[in-house]
Amino acid sequence: MLMVLALIAGIVLGVVLEPTVPLALQPYLPIAVVAALDAVFGGIRARLDGIFDDKQFVISFISNVLVAAMIVYLGDKLGVGGQLSTGVVVVLGVRIFGNVAAIRRHLFRA
Amino acid sequence: MSNPTAERFNPDFLTELFRDPLDAAYAAAAKRRAKRGPEPAWSRLSGRAAGLLSVVAVGFLFAVAYRHVVAAEPEITRTRAGLVSEVHAKQAETDDLQRRAEELRAAVDRERAEALAGGEAAQLRNLAAAAGLGRVSGDGLVIEVRDAPADTDPLTGKPRSDNPGRVRDRDLQGLVNGLWDAGAEAIAINGQRLSTTSTIRAAGAAILVDFKPVASPYAVSAIGPGDLDRRFERSRDGQLFRALARRYNMGVVVREQRDLTLPAATDPQLRYAHPLGRTPPEGGPSTGPSTVPSASGGR
Numbered sequence: 001m002l003m004v005l006a007l008i009a010g011i012v013l014g015v016v017l018e019p020t021v022p023l024a025l026q027p028y029l030p031i032a033v034v035a036a037l038d039a040v041f042g043g044i045r046a047r048l049d050g051i052f053d054d055k056q057f058v059i060s061f062i063s064n065v066l067v068a069a070m071i072v073y074l075g076d077k078l079g080v081g082g083q084l085s086t087g088v089v090v091v092l093g094v095r096i097f098g099n100v101a102a103i104r105r106h107l108f109r110a
Numbered sequence: 111m112s113n114p115t116a117e118r119f120n121p122d123f124l125t126e127l128f129r130d131p132l133d134a135a136y137a138a139a140a141k142r143r144a145k146r147g148p149e150p151a152w153s154r155l156s157g158r159a160a161g162l163l164s165v166v167a168v169g170f171l172f173a174v175a176y177r178h179v180v181a182a183e184p185e186i187t188r189t190r191a192g193l194v195s196e197v198h199a200k201q202a203e204t205d206d207l208q209r210r211a212e213e214l215r216a217a218v219d220r221e222r223a224e225a226l227a228g229g230e231a232a233q234l235r236n237l238a239a240a241a242g243l244g245r246v247s248g249d250g251l252v253i254e255v256r257d258a259p260a261d262t263d264p265l266t267g268k269p270r271s272d273n274p275g276r277v278r279d280r281d282l283q284g285l286v287n288g289l290w291d292a293g294a295e296a297i298a299i300n301g302q303r304l305s306t307t308s309t310i311r312a313a314g315a316a317i318l319v320d321f322k323p324v325a326s327p328y329a330v331s332a333i334g335p336g337d338l339d340r341r342f343e344r345s346r347d348g349q350l351f352r353a354l355a356r357r358y359n360m361g362v363v364v365r366e367q368r369d370l371t372l373p374a375a376t377d378p379q380l381r382y383a384h385p386l387g388r389t390p391p392e393g394g395p396s397t398g399p400s401t402v403p404s405a406s407g408g409r
Contacts, residue, residue: 006162010169014177021178033175036168042136051140054154054161060135061164 003043027076028069031085035064038092041099048106068092204322212245212374219244239296242305242375246296248333250370251342253285255351256327256361275358277326279312281351282319285330286310288347294334298372300324301331305375320376327361331370339364 021029039061046052068088075084143149149157219238223231238244258275286304289297297304302319309320316323332338342348342364355362 002162003165006165007169010166010171011173012169013166014170014173018177019174021174026178029175029178032171036171040165040168046136049136051136053136053139053143054157056135056139058157058160058164061168 028072031068031072031088032065034089034092034096035068036061038095038099039064041096041103045099045102045106048103064092208376211377215244215374242296242303242308243377245371245374246333247369247371248295249336249366249368250294250296250331250333251339251364251366252370253289253330253332253342253351254327254361254363254365255281255285255330258359258361275354275360276315277317277328277360279310279317281354282317282328282330283310284347284350288342288345288350289330289332289334289338291347292334292338292341292345294332294338296333296372298331300329301373303372303375308375331367331372333370333372339366 039057042060043052043057046056071084071088074080075082148154219235222234226234235244239246255277257277258273260273260276282299286297286299299310299319302322302324304319309318311318313323316325317328318324335341343352351360351362354360
């Protein structure tokens with residue numbers, strides 16, 4: 001419950017503060033969002049499995065975002081460009097799907 | 111995070127990923143907790159706070175990303191819409207000016223007809239019609255030419271740019287010349303009348319008739335003798351167009367039309383004529399579009 005409130009608080013903060021994304025950070029934004037989504041769904045699933053752990057969640061969120069950003073940065077520097085980000089999106093997307101499937105099993109027993 | 115007994119490098123990483131997407135870290139942490147018993151209260155509390163903080167960060171990130179996307183979208187469409195409306199405004203402006211020029215020309219014609227004797231006025235009118243400087247109406251035919259439907263690129267699903275059945279400026283030139291040859295007296299492309307000095311040119315993918323872009327389908331209207339269509343069909347250019355339509359799937363429709371009205375062509379620049387009794391402008395005949403006012407007064 002507290003987590004949901006915190007999420008809403010974050011969204012409200014983002015809406016109210018109206019931050020502008022610096023140009024240098026703009027390419028990382030979509031990948032960071034996907035990484036954050038992965039961390040969130042992983043956390044929800046762990047909570048339903050009864051093994052949620054705050055520290056693990058923090059670490060998975062930060063490391064997800066950092067690794068994703070690093071891959072985008074590397075891709076940019078090595079001239080691989082968007083292809084590496086595609087890899088990130090595919091892997092994280094698969095994880096999100098798997099986690100959502102597990103969540104669904106928990107919630108609907110199906 | 112590391113648990114040497116539980117974690118090994120699985121060679122079949124993707125299969126593993128699909129089968130069990132959960133971070134092994136959660137399970138490892140749970141196992142650790144079970145072994146060592148509950149953590150001290152301060153550790154739990156700080157972990158809780160950090161977790162909440164990162165959830166706030168996640169929400170913040172979502173909101174920022176959403177705002178970013180929403181803000182970027184109208185930017186693009188706004189720029190485009192601005193350009194489009196500017197183009198339309200300019201086109202409307204040229205159309206207005208064109209209409210005004212036509213009105214003025216009609217007024218001049220009326221004045222001249224009053225000033226001149228009947229025979230001369232009629233002769234002048236005929237000459238002007240033949241030169242494309244006056245509005246003409248009569249029976250003729252309309253040839254509608256359109257680009258062949260472009261193949262779609264199998265990779266992107268977009269139409270390919272190298273469509274061999276696209277109508278080119280040379281096709282229109284050939285068509286128009288064929289019509290002149292078949293005895294047409296006045297020709298217009300998409301309502302744009304051709305005079306003796308009109309140009310049909312390509313600029314990139316667009317075709318310009320007297321520097322004004324025309325787009326597919328091209329309607330080439332021609333006024334001429336009653337057997338214009340037969341003569342055109344028999345001519346070399348007519349046959350070429352039939353072949354193009356067969357070979358490249360280009361759309362060609364020829365139909366007769368009664369009571370066609372073709373507008374006057376845009377005013378040609380007078381290059382050599384100058385008003386009687388005045389010296390010609392300095393530097394011989396003017397060549398650019400920026401003619402000296404006196405150079406166009408002698409018509």
